[in-house]
Amino acid sequence: MTISLDEVRSFGERFHHVVGTEKGDGEAQGAFFLHPEPRLIVAHGEDISMDGNWRIHQRIVEERITWLEPWDLTQLCDEPERARATGAVLWEGRSLDDEAGLVRVVVGEDWIVQRHADGGLRFALYINTYHRALPGSSAMDIRPGS
Numbered sequence: 001m002t003i004s005l006d007e008v009r010s011f012g013e014r015f016h017h018v019v020g021t022e023k024g025d026g027e028a029q030g031a032f033f034l035h036p037e038p039r040l041i042v043a044h045g046e047d048i049s050m051d052g053n054w055r056i057h058q059r060i061v062e063e064r065i066t067w068l069e070p071w072d073l074t075q076l077c078d079e080p081e082r083a084r085a086t087g088a089v090l091w092e093g094r095s096l097d098d099e100a101g102l103v104r105v106v107v108g109e110d111w112i113v114q115r116h117a118d119g120g121l122r123f124a125l126y127i128n129t130y131h132r133a134l135p136g137s138s139a140m141d142i143r144p145g146s
Contacts, residue, residue: 003083003121005073008113011121012085013065019053020063020093026050034114034122041127043108059140060103063093068106081115082124101138105131 015032018024029050039047071087095101108129113121
């Protein structure tokens with residue numbers, strides 16, 4: 001079975017829902033990953049654990065993600081079944097660190113996804129290639145300890 005872009009998008013939407021809407025803890029977020037102790041690799045060089053990602057998202061309310069086109073999907077191999085998905089999302093929400101704080105950031109996404117034995121997808125690698133705040137966006141430090 002080939003991994004489809006629709007399948008990757010649905011998987012990514014479920015992950016973002018757990019992170020931004022449900023405010024799922026590190027364990028809930030980690031369930032989307034293939035390897036134990038997963039990390040988000042980010043452009044500023046400080047890889048983020050799932051617990052760290054949870055701490056970041058506790059500082060944002062009313063989060064929503066909008067998928068920006070285009071997204072590209074490249075099949076990498078059949079055994080294990082893997083694909084690379086690249087694109088961007090618009091991340092929006094209200095910052096609890098700033099009263100007027102509307103956060104509007106375009107985030108570059110570069111994912112390697114792999115089919116799991118249960119038939120679903122898991123992230124094998126998750127990279128945020130950039131974070132670009134849009135004009136008027138509240139400033140937000142995305143490091144977990146900030």
